[in-house]
Amino acid sequence: MNATNHQFRLAARPVGMPKREDWKYTSEPVPEPRDGELLVKVLYLSLDPAMRGWMNEGKSYIAPVNLGEVMRAGAAGRVVSSKHPGFAVGDYVIGHFGVQEYALSDGKGVAKVDPKVAPLPVYLGTLGMPGMTAYFGLLDIGKPNPGDTVVVSGAAGAVGTVVGQIAKLKGCRVVGIAGGADKCRYLVEELGFDAAIDYKSEDVKKALKAHCPKGVNVYFDNVGGDILDAVLTQLAMHARIIICGAISQYNATGPMKGPSNYMSLLVNRASMTGMVVFDYAARYGEAAREMAGWMAAGKLKSREDIVQGLETFPDTLLKLFKGENTGKLVLQVAAE
Missing domain, CATH: 3.40.50.720 (NAD(P)-binding Rossmann-like Domain)
Structure with a gap:
């Protein structure tokens, strides 16, 4: 694939409120999947308060993002190339794909979703x-x-x-x-x-x-x-x-x-x-089924606050800490 993958990599440990200089905006060729891998085109990024903690060093419930690594983030996207038996080109998926346009994955922690059941951003919020x-x-x-x-x-x-x-x-x-x-x-x-x-x-x-x-x-x-x-x-x-x-x-x-x-x-x-x-990963399906049922019955409402453009990531993330979002904050990286 002759395309470029733009990414935000962690460049510094923030002190106080994160700033744009705490990340480096980089680009590299889009990789080709090897046997057992799939390539995902990232369509939407989940922006969550927990991301601030992932930027810090020290003991936590999950290892911190290392300096130089692509910033961790949940995302929804579409499989554009696959050598993984469990995923086909055209599948819509969610996983921790990071703040980038394309992500290579071995399939661990990746789940298929159906955009006919709910719009993709909902799988990053109410059903995520x-x-x-x-x-x-x-x-x-x-x-x-x-x-x-x-x-x-x-x-x-x-x-x-x-x-x-x-x-x-x-x-x-x-x-x-x-x-x-x-x-x-x-x-x-x-x-x-x-x-x-x-x-x-x-x-x-x-x-x-x-x-x-x-x-x-x-x-x-x-x-x-x-x-x-x-x-x-x-x-x-x-x-x-x-x-x-x-x-x-x-x-x-x-x-x-x-x-x-x-x-x-x-x-x-x-x-x-x-x-x-x-800690509840083994029971996600149980919760998703019940909440999807509530949504279908009109008993549970979902609201997404969607901002456009990967390049806006540093400023968009700060909306969380300034109280500027209502509902789930989502960054749209590419059109579906």
């Missing part, structure tokens, strides 16, 4: 890693009961929107915490949340007390920091907290802010549990 995170984090760790009050932070993001909707399907009262009047309106008017708190203009602690008079039974935390501390003051007895992420802390240049109200866990006999979606 964010949706799996919401499903297993809420249902397996949060264990919501009908009538419970469920609070979710980062509620207008890719994970939070799904958490809230699943909680409603399970008969819970749902309160979302998000930044800005437009996002809060979207949560209540379009997704059916019972209430939304605008952390940019409201006192979160006072608003939680008003909207959760019997306390918080389940808290799905995507942001950490001050909001986690505020929720800790409003826990119901035997509350369950799911620690999914801490986006408010990812770009901190000083010590990470931990919860100062953690004694509330003892007083309320509550639990706080970390959640990594990769």
Whole structure:
């Protein structure tokens, strides 16, 4: 194939908010697959808060991206050449293909998807890693009961929107915490949340007390920091907290802010549990089938915030940390 593959490679470990100079925009010839390999043309990239953590050195749930490597990212694409028995030219697939136009793969971690069932970007959001995170984090760790009050932070993001909707399907009262009047309106008017708190203009602690008079039974935390501390003051007895992420802390240049109200866990006999979606990989199919059924029945809505152009990657990624996206942030690399 006489084509060029453009890529973003990690050039430096960011300090604070990532900047364009932390990556190097490179190009190389598109490779040909060898026996047992397939070549994927990347159509859409999944942009996720976790990518910020992957850029750091140090122990984590997954090895960091090494300097000089193509930046890790989930993606959806089309097979354009294959010497792999499990994949044919024309198959649509998802996998960790990286921030580039073409990806060579041995097929591990690659799954076929059907764009007739759902548009490709949905497989990066509600039917992808964010949706799996919401499903297993809420249902397996949060264990919501009908009538419970469920609070979710980062509620207008890719994970939070799904958490809230699943909680409603399970008969819970749902309160979302998000930044800005437009996002809060979207949560209540379009997704059916019972209430939304605008952390940019409201006192979160006072608003939680008003909207959760019997306390918080389940808290799905995507942001950490001050909001986690505020929720800790409003826990119901035997509350369950799911620690999914801490986006408010990812770009901190000083010590990470931990919860100062953690004694509330003892007083309320509550639990706080970390959640990594990769632990549930063997059950992804189960979650995808149920959520696809909810979507087909109109019970679960999906929203993608799609930005065009691989070259915009550094700036587009920062939308996550500036709170500028609603729903799943996706970068379109090429036309389908």
